[in-house]
Amino acid sequence: MKSSSTGGVGRSWQSTATVSCSGKRIQKEMRELNLEAPPHSSAGPKGDNLYHWVATLIAPQGTPYQGGIFFLDIAFPVDYPFRPPQVLFKTRIFHCNVDSAGNVALDILKDGWSPALTISKLLLALTSLLSNPDPYKPLVPGIAHLYLEDKAKHNELAAEWTRRFAR
Amino acid sequence: MAGQSPEKMEGSMFSPRFRSAAEMAGWDEETLLLVVEDTPDRQIKHKRRTDLQFKTPPLSNSRRKRRVQRRSPASIPATVLDLDVVDECPQKGSEKKKKEKEKSPSSCKKKEDSAAILCMDKLREELSCAICLDICFEPSTTPCGHSFCKKCLRSAADKCGKRCPKCRQLISNGRSCTVNTVLWNTIQLLFPKEVEARKLSGSVDSQEPKGKSLATRNRNQSVCPSNDDLGTELESSARRRSNQNLRNRGIRPSGILTRRVNEDARNRVQRRELLAVQDEDAALAVRLQREEYMEAFRPSDERQPPPPPQQRNSSTHLARANLRAIASRAMNMRVRGRQN
Numbered sequence: 001m002k003s004s005s006t007g008g009v010g011r012s013w014q015s016t017a018t019v020s021c022s023g024k025r026i027q028k029e030m031r032e033l034n035l036e037a038p039p040h041s042s043a044g045p046k047g048d049n050l051y052h053w054v055a056t057l058i059a060p061q062g063t064p065y066q067g068g069i070f071f072l073d074i075a076f077p078v079d080y081p082f083r084p085p086q087v088l089f090k091t092r093i094f095h096c097n098v099d100s101a102g103n104v105a106l107d108i109l110k111d112g113w114s115p116a117l118t119i120s121k122l123l124l125a126l127t128s129l130l131s132n133p134d135p136y137k138p139l140v141p142g143i144a145h146l147y148l149e150d151k152a153k154h155n156e157l158a159a160e161w162t163r164r165f166a167r
Numbered sequence: 168m169a170g171q172s173p174e175k176m177e178g179s180m181f182s183p184r185f186r187s188a189a190e191m192a193g194w195d196e197e198t199l200l201l202v203v204e205d206t207p208d209r210q211i212k213h214k215r216r217t218d219l220q221f222k223t224p225p226l227s228n229s230r231r232k233r234r235v236q237r238r239s240p241a242s243i244p245a246t247v248l249d250l251d252v253v254d255e256c257p258q259k260g261s262e263k264k265k266k267e268k269e270k271s272p273s274s275c276k277k278k279e280d281s282a283a284i285l286c287m288d289k290l291r292e293e294l295s296c297a298i299c300l301d302i303c304f305e306p307s308t309t310p311c312g313h314s315f316c317k318k319c320l321r322s323a324a325d326k327c328g329k330r331c332p333k334c335r336q337l338i339s340n341g342r343s344c345t346v347n348t349v350l351w352n353t354i355q356l357l358f359p360k361e362v363e364a365r366k367l368s369g370s371v372d373s374q375e376p377k378g379k380s381l382a383t384r385n386r387n388q389s390v391c392p393s394n395d396d397l398g399t400e401l402e403s404s405a406r407r408r409s410n411q412n413l414r415n416r417g418i419r420p421s422g423i424l425t426r427r428v429n430e431d432a433r434n435r436v437q438r439r440e441l442l443a444v445q446d447e448d449a450a451l452a453v454r455l456q457r458e459e460y461m462e463a464f465r466p467s468d469e470r471q472p473p474p475p476p477q478q479r480n481s482s483t484h485l486a487r488a489n490l491r492a493i494a495s496r497a498m499n500m501r502v503r504g505r506q507n
Contacts (some may be wrong), residue, residue, distance in 0.1 A: 021299065028300040081298050081319075082326040115323045116297035116332035 005102040006164050037109035041123040043074065047060075055123060059166070063131045064158035065093065068166030073102075074119065084113035087122070087159035093162050094154075094161035096133050105139040121151070257362040284343040294354055297333060298323055302361045306351055320344055366459070451490050457482055 027050065033043055043055035053074040059065035071090040077083040087109055089102035097105040108117060108125055136143030146154045296303045299317035307317040313333040315323070320332075321344060329338045355362050 024241075024301075025299055079326065082322060113327070114330075114332045114335065115319070115327060118300075 020078070022076065022078060023050055025081050026076055032118075033120060038120045040127055040129075043123060046073075049087050051078075051080075053119070057123065057127055057130065059130050059162070060127060061078075064155040065095075065130050065162045065166070068093075068162035069103070070130075070166055083117040083119075084109050085119070085122070087126070092161065092165040094143060094158040095130070096135050096138040096140050096147055097129060100138045103139065105134075105137055107137075135136055276502045278456040290357060294350075294357070294432055301365075302358050303350070303354055304362070304365050306354065308350070309336070309338050309344075311338075314347060316348060317346055358423065451486055451493070455486055455490070458486075 009165060028052075030044065030165060037043075040058040040060060041056060043053055046052045046054045046083040053076070055074055057070045057072065059068045059070065069091070073086075073088040073090055075086040075088075077085065087104050087106075089098050089104060092100070092102075104126070106112075106125060106129060108114075108122065133144075135144035135147045143154065146157070219243075287311055291302065294303055294306075295301055295316070296306070296316045296319050301316070304318050305312055305317040307315040307320050308314045309320070309331045311331050311334050313363050315332065323332050324338060330336065331338055
């Protein structure tokens, strides 16, 4: 993409051949996401850099986060389908698997990644993480503790944060 | 009322409304049962059939029965075709069977063209690699039964560990992955355009929506008539495609290529003689086509508005002029040949 020249017509053939494997795959995913986005979420390139995306999650109903819209940053590695993308919550969230910097603890973003996974599946997994936090592999132990000990209080705080940051 | 008791036993099958409608039309339950019994797939076909029969004026009993008998063989037309596809691709057998069934009659009617495109999309989805999201190029099948491009699978095994990307089962030896030849041949037959494009670019290639429509158009020509002969199919497909491509582009070199294609179908012996001339045309056409690809495959964001005419690819211009000249020469030769 970046390396392709905008020169003569004859040269563009070679330039398309230099588009890397990851670029093509990301373009394909983008096209598919435009055709049909997964429920409650959307994603697309931030600017003209194909490897840097923004995504939004609309928290599902019935969770303490409902009504909130969460923005995510997605950075694709150069060898993308073979390495997981890096996901960062840009909107603050009271969640035991998301720390204050926005890092997400999700197995498919680390060792559990598979090249057959796509951004659309990843967004689905993140949506389900909002409805089912995993307090046994926490990133913020305090929130995980609260979730296990006093769920009502946890939900109250989460709703409060959602009201403050995610609307 | 006494006559209704057998129908009530079948109550689950007929809704009350349907039953009353049937009574109004004068159908007895025997015929109804007969209609239901001879359909393998009850819900769908039964419904369709009754829809059809509601629209037609009420028939006499004997005629209806004849009609039922006449129809029943027609409802299973494609089973013979299914056989070869099923044993070609065992793990996707059932799905393919269905698609094949939809496909074979669809080539006849233009009304069902949209269904054919839909089925082609399904096939494309089914035959694409989960790693590059493209049509599988030289597919390799894991022991757990999932297929990927050989290249993709190999790099996945190198970089992500020797597990199936789809189901995480251990792949015993990711090194020695072999091409699933039957699947590969099937893909080459179904999507000659895409395969050709990827072969040309030498690596994984992206497809524009344009390639899709071309491929579906190609399908009628390349898949349906001869599934049996892979060799000649592949050999002749390049030539045919180039001719077809010319037609698609709306360049009509006095219609000679089109006519030649028609003659191909009529007379195979005569084609052998024409082959030499044709190959020249084909080579030119391929060149034109390639240049078109260059433009088409450029990412849309950097595709500029078409440059001014004199700067705009003088080579294409030249090639077009050449092609016209060759075409008219060939035309003259043929006219002369006919006069003699």
